[in-house]
Each structure stands twice: as C-alpha cells, then as structure tokens.
Amino acid sequence: MSHPDTIYITDLDGTLLNSEGRVGATTAKIISDLCRQGAKITIATARTIATVSPLLADIDFGDNPPKWILVTGAMTYDPKTGRADFTPLTTDRCLRLDEAFARYGLNPFVYTAKNGERIHVDVYHIPAMTDIERKFYEERSELILKTFHFDNSPEKFWLGSPVADEFAAPLLYLGMGSPDDVFPLADHLRQAGVFYVSAYVDTYDSAVAYIEVFTKGVSKANAIIREFADYRKVVFGDNLNDVEMLRAADVAVAVKNAVDEVKSVADIVIGTNDSDAVARFIKRMRRGE
Numbered sequence: 001m002s003h004p005d006t007i008y009i010t011d012l013d014g015t016l017l018n019s020e021g022r023v024g025a026t027t028a029k030i031i032s033d034l035c036r037q038g039a040k041i042t043i044a045t046a047r048t049i050a051t052v053s054p055l056l057a058d059i060d061f062g063d064n065p066p067k068w069i070l071v072t073g074a075m076t077y078d079p080k081t082g083r084a085d086f087t088p089l090t091t092d093r094c095l096r097l098d099e100a101f102a103r104y105g106l107n108p109f110v111y112t113a114k115n116g117e118r119i120h121v122d123v124y125h126i127p128a129m130t131d132i133e134r135k136f137y138e139e140r141s142e143l144i145l146k147t148f149h150f151d152n153s154p155e156k157f158w159l160g161s162p163v164a165d166e167f168a169a170p171l172l173y174l175g176m177g178s179p180d181d182v183f184p185l186a187d188h189l190r191q192a193g194v195f196y197v198s199a200y201v202d203t204y205d206s207a208v209a210y211i212e213v214f215t216k217g218v219s220k221a222n223a224i225i226r227e228f229a230d231y232r233k234v235v236f237g238d239n240l241n242d243v244e245m246l247r248a249a250d251v252a253v254a255v256k257n258a259v260d261e262v263k264s265v266a267d268i269v270i271g272t273n274d275s276d277a278v279a280r281f282i283k284r285m286r287r288g289e
Contacts, residue, residue: 005230005231005232006040006231006232006233006234006285007040007041007042007066007228007231007232007233007234008039008040008041008042008234008236008282008285009041009042009043009044009069009224009228009233009234009235009236009245009249010041010042010043010044010235010236010237010278011043011044011045011236011237011238011239011242011245012043012045012047012052012055013045013046013047013203013204013238013239014203014238014239014255014257014258014273015236015237015238015242015255015258015273015278016043016236016273016278016279017055017273018273018274019204019273019274021055021204022055023055023056023058023059024274024276025058026276026279027276027278027279028058028059030276030279030280030282030283031059031061031279031282032058032059032060032061034279034282034283034286035059035060035061035062035065036060036062037286038062039062039282039286040066040231041061041066041282042061042065042066042067042068042069043056043068043069044068044069044073044220044223044224044235044245045068045069045070045072046071046072046198046210046212046241047070047071048070048071048075048111048121048145048146049068049070049075049077049084049119049121049145050121050140050143050144050145050146051140051143051146052068052070052077053145054143061079063080064080065079065080066227066228067079067227069220069223069224069227070084071086071111071171071172071214072172072196072198072212072214072218072219072220072241073214073218073219073220073221073222073223073224074086074087074171074172074214074215074218075087075113075119075171076223076227077119082119084113084119086113086171087171087214087215087217087218088169088170088171088215089158089169089170089171089172089173089214089215090215091158091159091160093194093195093215094110094155094158094159094170094173095159096192096194097173097189097195097213098155100185100188100189100192101173101175101185103188104181104184104185104188105181106175106176106177106181106182106185106211107125107126107128107129107133107175108125108173108174108175108213109123109124109125109133109136109137109148109173109174109175110123110124110125110154110155110157110158110170110172110173110174111123111170111171111172111173111174112124112157112158112168112169112170112171113168113169113171114168114169119145120145120146120147121145121146121147122146122147122149122157122168123146123147123148123149124148124149124150124151124154124157124158125137125148125149125150125154126150126151126152126154127150127151127152130176130177132176132177132208133176136176158170171214172212172213172214173211173212173213174210174211174212174213175210175211175213176208176209176210176211177208177209178207178208178209179201179207179209181209182199182209182210182211183199183209183211185199185211186199186211189211189213193216194215194216195213195214195215195216196213196214196215196216196217196218196219197211197212197213198210198211198212198213198214198219198240198241199211199212199240200239200240200241201239201240201259203238203239212241219244219245220241220242220244220245221244221245221247221248224245224248224249225248232250232251233248233249233250233251234249234250234251234253234282234285235248235249235251235252235253236253236254236255236278236281237252237253237254237255237258237262238254238255238257238258238259238262238273239258239259239262240259240261240262242258242262243261243262243265246262246265246266247265251267251268252265252266252267252268253266253267253268253269253270253278253281254266254268254269254270255269255270255271255272255273255277255278256269256270256271256272256277257272257273257274268281
C-alpha cells in the first residue's frame with residue numbers, strides 16, 4: 001500500500017508532457033482517476049498559470065487539489081479557489097539585474113503580477129526581439145492570462161516610478177539565447193549572492209538556453225518543502241532546474257529522457273515522457289507494486 005500522506009509532484013515539460021508539449025490522453029485519464037480516488041498529485045514548473053491552465057485542462061485534480069508550484073517556485077496557485085501568491089523582486093535587485101543583462105547583451109522578459117484571485121501576468125520587453133525571443137512570444141501571444149507589453153524603456157513599469165504604482169511587482173527576469181550567451185550571465189549573477197538563478201538548455205531545442213532569475217530563496221525545492229512539509233514527497237523531473245527539487249524529495253524519480261545530471265540524483269529512472277511513464281508509475285505506486 002502507498003503511504004497515506006504521499007504527494008506526487010511532477011515537472012511538466014519533458015516529464016509529464018510528451019514531446020509535443022501536451023498531456024497525453026492516457027496520462028490525463030490515469031491522473032484524473034487517481035485524483036478522484038483521493039491521490040494527491042500536483043505540478044512544479046517554470047511555467048506561469050497562463051500556459052499551465054490550458055495544458056492541464058483535461059485533468060481532474062479532485063475536489064481538494066494541492067497547490068500548484070509555478071514560475072520555478074516563485075508563485076503558488078490554488079486551483080480550487082483561483083488564489084495565487086508570489087515572492088517579488090525588490091527595486092534595488094531589479095536595478096542590478098537590468099545592469100547585468102545589459103552587460104551580457106541579453107534583453108530579459110520581465111514578468112510582473114499582483115497577489116490575488118484570478119491571477120494575471122504582465123510581461124515587459126523592449127520592442128526589438130531576437131528570433132528566439134520572437135518565437136517564444138508568438139507561442140504565448142494569445143494567452144488569456146498573460147499580456148505582453150513592448151516599450152523602449154520597459155523598466156519604468158517596475159522601478160518605482162509613478163507608472164509602476166499602477167502595475168504589479170516583478171517576480172521573474174527571463175532571458176534566452178544560445179548556451180554560450182546564457183550560462184556566463186548565470187555564473188555572474190550567482191556570485192552576487194542575492195538571487196536564485198536557474199539556467200538550462202531548452203527541452204525541445206538544445207541550441208536554445210534559458211536563464212530565470214528570482215529573488216533569493218525562490219526555487220522549486222524550497223516551495224515544495226514549504227508547501228508540503230507534512231507529506232512524503234515523490235518527485236518527477238527531467239532537466240537541470242529539477243535537480244534541487246529531486247534532492248528535496250523522499251523519492252526522486254527521473255524519466256528516461258532526463259539529462260544525466262538528473263538521472264544521477266534520482267532514486268528511480270522510469271520510462272520516457274512519451275510513454276505516460278509518470279502517470280503509470282504513480283498508479284503502480286498507489287497499488288503497492
């Protein structure tokens with residue numbers, strides 16, 4: 001029999017989602033059935049509510065679903081009430097980030113939000129975009145819960161000016177480019193000691209890398225420790241930004257397509273994300289197999 005206080009926490013891209021970036025029909029059915037039977041299953045992802053909500057539309061998480069961990073742990077979301085809470089970046093740290101990104105030749109997307117129900121994310125960027133940035137934007141441009149804004153001085157929306165008071169606080173600086181561009185900036189910012197920095201290669205295109213910067217203390221690992229302290233945590237992941245979360249788990253599970261660093265910290269390696277492996281593993285574990 002599975003532990004009565006077990007919670008199953010899964011990453012999305014490359015883990016629960018298949019290679020097309022979707023939840024397969026079999027996965028949706030298995031997880032919905034398990035949740036209706038009382039299983040506690042949730043997600044921990046770098047994504048915002050704007051992209052997560054449509055991706056998970058076919059899953060029924062039950063009458064009392066656990067919180068979702070979003071934006072790499074910077075935000076928690078209650079799918080039952082629609083309430084979201086997040087940890088913002090202070091103005092002085094935003095100033096440091098603006099300077100660092102400019103020094104390394106990257107223009108970040110800056111994510112802002114307001115605590116409250118029916119969370120909406122506003123994202124700011126300069127009008128000029130690289131091909132990588134434009135592709136990222138175009139894939140998200142029509143989302144209901146996310147609005148992109150382009151301005152030659154986007155920092156005015158979060159650096160304490162009068163106009164900033166009308167907008168929400170920043171919670172994430174997201175940059176993207178080649179790994180050779182991204183990882184040196186990540187190393188530089190980690191040395192500052194006041195940020196949480198996650199840098200990793202894109203799950204779907206190894207020529208693209210991302211850097212996510214939050215205020216210190218934000219991470220998937222810290223979020224699951226804080227939110228699910230009383231549970232036995234079974235955690236699933238595939239990429240570098242999952243390593244700390246897997247280390248914080250009671251049972252760490254990597255999918256077969258995971259990067260080697262993730263497999264090295266996992267207790268168990270299961271099938272690939274294209275084989276409904278996460279859902280099938282939870283079902284077996286619940287049955288005590």
